[in-house]
Amino acid sequence: MRGEQYLLLPGPTPVPEKVLRAMSMPMINHRGPEFKELLLEVTAGVKKVYRTSQNVLIYSSSGSGVLEAAVVNFISPGDKVLVVSIGVFGDRFAKIAAEFGADVQKLAIPWGQAADPQAVKEVLDNDKNHEIKAILITHNETSTGVYNDLKAIRAAASHHPALFMVDAVSGLGAIDLQMDEWDLDVVVSGSQKAFMLPPGLGFMAFNEKALQVHRQSTNAKFYWDVSAGLKYLEKGQTPYTPAISLFYGLRESLALMQEEGLENTLDRHKRYRDLVRAGVKALGLKLLADERAASCAVTSVMAPEDIGANQIRKFMLEEFNIVLAGGQQKLDNVIFRIGHLGYVRELDLLAVLAALEITLVRLGYKVEMGAGLKKAETMLLEYHR
Amino acid sequence: MRGEQYLLLPGPTPVPEKVLRAMSMPMINHRGPEFKELLLEVTAGVKKVYRTSQNVLIYSSSGSGVLEAAVVNFISPGDKVLVVSIGVFGDRFAKIAAEFGADVQKLAIPWGQAADPQAVKEVLDNDKNHEIKAILITHNETSTGVYNDLKAIRAAASHHPALFMVDAVSGLGAIDLQMDEWDLDVVVSGSQKAFMLPPGLGFMAFNEKALQVHRQSTNAKFYWDVSAGLKYLEKGQTPYTPAISLFYGLRESLALMQEEGLENTLDRHKRYRDLVRAGVKALGLKLLADERAASCAVTSVMAPEDIGANQIRKFMLEEFNIVLAGGQQKLDNVIFRIGHLGYVRELDLLAVLAALEITLVRLGYKVEMGAGLKKAETMLLEYHR
Numbered sequence: 001m002r003g004e005q006y007l008l009l010p011g012p013t014p015v016p017e018k019v020l021r022a023m024s025m026p027m028i029n030h031r032g033p034e035f036k037e038l039l040l041e042v043t044a045g046v047k048k049v050y051r052t053s054q055n056v057l058i059y060s061s062s063g064s065g066v067l068e069a070a071v072v073n074f075i076s077p078g079d080k081v082l083v084v085s086i087g088v089f090g091d092r093f094a095k096i097a098a099e100f101g102a103d104v105q106k107l108a109i110p111w112g113q114a115a116d117p118q119a120v121k122e123v124l125d126n127d128k129n130h131e132i133k134a135i136l137i138t139h140n141e142t143s144t145g146v147y148n149d150l151k152a153i154r155a156a157a158s159h160h161p162a163l164f165m166v167d168a169v170s171g172l173g174a175i176d177l178q179m180d181e182w183d184l185d186v187v188v189s190g191s192q193k194a195f196m197l198p199p200g201l202g203f204m205a206f207n208e209k210a211l212q213v214h215r216q217s218t219n220a221k222f223y224w225d226v227s228a229g230l231k232y233l234e235k236g237q238t239p240y241t242p243a244i245s246l247f248y249g250l251r252e253s254l255a256l257m258q259e260e261g262l263e264n265t266l267d268r269h270k271r272y273r274d275l276v277r278a279g280v281k282a283l284g285l286k287l288l289a290d291e292r293a294a295s296c297a298v299t300s301v302m303a304p305e306d307i308g309a310n311q312i313r314k315f316m317l318e319e320f321n322i323v324l325a326g327g328q329q330k331l332d333n334v335i336f337r338i339g340h341l342g343y344v345r346e347l348d349l350l351a352v353l354a355a356l357e358i359t360l361v362r363l364g365y366k367v368e369m370g371a372g373l374k375k376a377e378t379m380l381l382e383y384h385r
Numbered sequence: 386m387r388g389e390q391y392l393l394l395p396g397p398t399p400v401p402e403k404v405l406r407a408m409s410m411p412m413i414n415h416r417g418p419e420f421k422e423l424l425l426e427v428t429a430g431v432k433k434v435y436r437t438s439q440n441v442l443i444y445s446s447s448g449s450g451v452l453e454a455a456v457v458n459f460i461s462p463g464d465k466v467l468v469v470s471i472g473v474f475g476d477r478f479a480k481i482a483a484e485f486g487a488d489v490q491k492l493a494i495p496w497g498q499a500a501d502p503q504a505v506k507e508v509l510d511n512d513k514n515h516e517i518k519a520i521l522i523t524h525n526e527t528s529t530g531v532y533n534d535l536k537a538i539r540a541a542a543s544h545h546p547a548l549f550m551v552d553a554v555s556g557l558g559a560i561d562l563q564m565d566e567w568d569l570d571v572v573v574s575g576s577q578k579a580f581m582l583p584p585g586l587g588f589m590a591f592n593e594k595a596l597q598v599h600r601q602s603t604n605a606k607f608y609w610d611v612s613a614g615l616k617y618l619e620k621g622q623t624p625y626t627p628a629i630s631l632f633y634g635l636r637e638s639l640a641l642m643q644e645e646g647l648e649n650t651l652d653r654h655k656r657y658r659d660l661v662r663a664g665v666k667a668l669g670l671k672l673l674a675d676e677r678a679a680s681c682a683v684t685s686v687m688a689p690e691d692i693g694a695n696q697i698r699k700f701m702l703e704e705f706n707i708v709l710a711g712g713q714q715k716l717d718n719v720i721f722r723i724g725h726l727g728y729v730r731e732l733d734l735l736a737v738l739a740a741l742e743i744t745l746v747r748l749g750y751k752v753e754m755g756a757g758l759k760k761a762e763t764m765l766l767e768y769h770r
Binding site: 025099101198222 | 392397399408409412414415446447448481486575577585606607626628631708
């Protein structure tokens with residue numbers, strides 16, 4: 001009996017039963033009063049997670065779709081843009097911008113590290129004629145398990161007029177992000193991460209400055225056009241038929257987030273990160289991410305070289321029904337990634353540590369049985385006073 | 386007690402309980418073996434509905450998103466395209482093509498009529514240098530309740546090398562469409578119509594000829610890029626995180642369609658159309674669509690001028706919890722539309738006719754009580770031998 005799977009990916013994440021059930025509601029008219037009420041309610045709820053009073057639109061698409069939406073709405077062909085990339089998803093943002101005609105200047109940070117605010121500032125200082133029209137940056141880099149200190153980086157870029165555009169698909173709701181307070185111009189996110197929903201909805205928040213830029217933008221756009229989105233939102237509608245079931249789910253997941261309280265949610269994700277990192281280190285394994293920039297959403301663990309990450313993942317899946325993510329591109333078989341965002345219980349993380357210990361022993365790695373578990377349990381003892 | 390709503394829109398349509406429940410399945414890894422199996426199974430199932438052995442990709446988006454996908458993949462800026470428009474959705478296809486740089490020539494047919502194959506042929510005959518690169522046409526025009534005879538139109542265009550691209554969002558599965566047999570090059574559809582699913586998935590089928598055109602296409606593309614879709618499909622994946630819940634639902638709805646049998650499904654939709662049209666006519670009301678081109682998915686009814694369509698819809702919603710669609714653009718308040726596609730029971734259509742009779746009487750229209758019902762019941766008697 002394998003029982004329910006432990007889904008510990010950096011997305012899709014586990015979905016609460018209540019949310020899954022809400023998605024079974026019968027269909028309604030997407031141009032009628034019930035959907036209007038639903039749309040306005042969830043839009044207001046999403047704004048709270050973004051900590052913004054600016055515009056928020058909800059797209060029926062994957063998170064990557066909303067990255068494209070950000071590019072086609074706020075960047076025009078020929079625009080010079082600075083992409084601060086700390087991994088696969090930073091590179092993806094750069095790829096999309098280039099595809100839609102931007103002149104991309106990439107500030108590539110070694111994988112495992114966060115961007116240094118000072119380094120960003122220097123690039124912008126050198127752009128004396130303000131040729132750079134937008135700065136594209138990742139909030140939480142899922143491929144490495146590193147997050148950027150957006151507050152500090154934004155402050156370091158505040159003297160430059162470029163739009164500050166953030167991919168917060170995997171970070172929003174797990175790691176602090178204050179759109180208005182930090183003056184972020186465009187922030188995109190997705191449903192299948194800290195929002196505890198299945199994939200299929202993308203969120204885009206943008207302020208008035210971004211909207212002004214959009215009005216002059218020359219990229220062709222239809223499905224992603226924020227002007228259409230805003231026009232229909234005024235009527236309590238979306239321009240095209242929305243994924244109604246996911247909107248029902250979103251209402252429930254926002255209620256759960258509201259119940260926990262955003263500060264508590266963020267604290268919980270920090271605790272999860274600290275627990276996983278301490279437990280893994282107690283086993284003698286190394287972590288990819290710098291201590292100061294370690295993601296609260298996902299932890300990248302360096303596998304012992306002679307074993308390899310994929311063998312560990314395979315054993316844990318087959319023996320314990322635990323799903324972990326592998327490394328991407330040059331990190332394939334080098335790291336495995338433990339997702340700990342969204343609807344994850346703290347004791348599930350102990351289960352993973354136990355399974356990891358057993359796996360390592362079985363695969364011939366010298367480990368002191370119980371060391372990781374004990375470390376994690378001691379930390380839980382502290383949390384529960 | 387208002388009970389369950391009668392949702393009789395041309396989309397979203399009612400979703401079977403079994404499908405809704407399938408959508409409550411827990412999340413899985415979209416890069417793992419379970420999703421691979423699911424994706425390959427539903428892709429094969431969708432191909433059967435299309436009657437094609439060509440490429441089929443499934444997008445997490447609204448149907449309108451897949452219209453954009455068709456344009457950016459198979460049309461390049463500067464290409465001359467012929468859009469055969471018989472209503473709002475034909476105009477939308479033209480709008481998208483123009484937005485992405487096509488030189489649009491529109492063959493606009495009066496609303497309520499289907500396109501005449503001969504008229505299409507004449508336009509193509511005049512294009513002696515084969516400047517027209519694509520013909521864009523709607524299978525079923527939801528705004529008017531008219532369908533095009535694609536087989537005849539395709540045959541009339543067969544001497545011309547332009548790609549034949551079909552918006553079958555609301556028609557596929559309700560009205561005959563044989564992609565391979567009729568040599569249709571690109572056919573897009575959506576989940577929330579005859580597929581009996583909630584909105585949120587779009588389907589795109591395209592043949593080798595279209596793929597060759599795609600390889601030369603110059604529109605910028607990322608999220609919609611069929612090359613990425615095909616590459617990932619080979620691995621049993623989608624390029625970006627898919628709306629997993631809807632894929633679960635799709636598996637169930639395809640099983641239901643398989644159980645009924647495509648021929649039976651098409652016959653059933655024809656019967657629904659005939660029943661609704663005969664019932665409405667027996668009440669003395671006029672129908673917008675030509676008899677020969679009347680849609681099997683939705684019926685447009687001309688409201689008595691002195692009452693107006695919207696008052697009728699309002700009364701039926703408030704008194705009977707029946708949701709009908711209104712007219713769009715110049716047909717607003719002129720027609721109301723009864724959707725009868727997907728998971729609709731024949732007796733529900735009698736309920737609608739009864740409610741319509743009562744509504745008309747209450748709004749002061751002279752109608753012989755029971756005339757529509759009797760006509761419809763007589764037809765049902767014939768069906769059930």
